[in-house]
Amino acid sequence: FAAAEFATFARAGLFADWAAGQTYAKGYRLAHKGIVYEVMQEVTAIENQPPDAAGMLAVYRPLSVDPETGEEPDGSKEHPFAFLYGMDVTKDSYYSYEGKLWLAKADMPACVWVPGTEGLWQWEEAGAI
Structure with a gap:
């Protein structure tokens, strides 16, 4: 999917919320506390290791999504x-x-x-x- 399609999914609630016990494949995108994360390596989620926990950047990487529109900006000066x-x-x-x-x-x-x-x-x- 393209970044714009992922943004559409986020607005439509099509990103699954992170849940302990679920296994996520590398590249999968999920939501946790209003932030979309990309899974960097296959993982079975553990309750005390959510995406925003210390030491989890090797597993989950936060993605920038425009708070006004839900779209992912392109990183230009006009759309940082x-x-x-x-x-x-x-x-x-x-x-x-x-x-x-x-x-x-x-x-x-x-x-x-x-x-x-x-x-x-x-x-x-x-x-x-």
């Missing part, structure tokens, strides 16, 4: 991704975070460095939103 802790960040894409626009200067898989982290060259402030 909303930065989510642990998401895959792509070089030369734009991200919004705390009212500012940021340009990624490097690929950062499972990124735990928030935009604006002091001394971090991988983020460049690109203006206010």
Whole structure:
């Protein structure tokens, strides 16, 4: 499916909610606490290891979905991704975070460095939103 089709699924409630005991294949997309995640490796979900738990970025990766429309932005300056802790960040894409626009200067898989982290060259402030 294309990103736009996944966004349509999210709006229609077609992403299954994460549930302990379920087995999810690599590439499967699911919802947990209002965020869509992609499964990075096959997993049987364990109750105390939901997608947002510490140490789970190797298994579940959060995806940026526009809060207004449910569509996944393209990462352009006009349609930046909303930065989510642990998401895959792509070089030369734009991200919004705390009212500012940021340009990624490097690929950062499972990124735990928030935009604006002091001394971090991988983020460049690109203006206010």
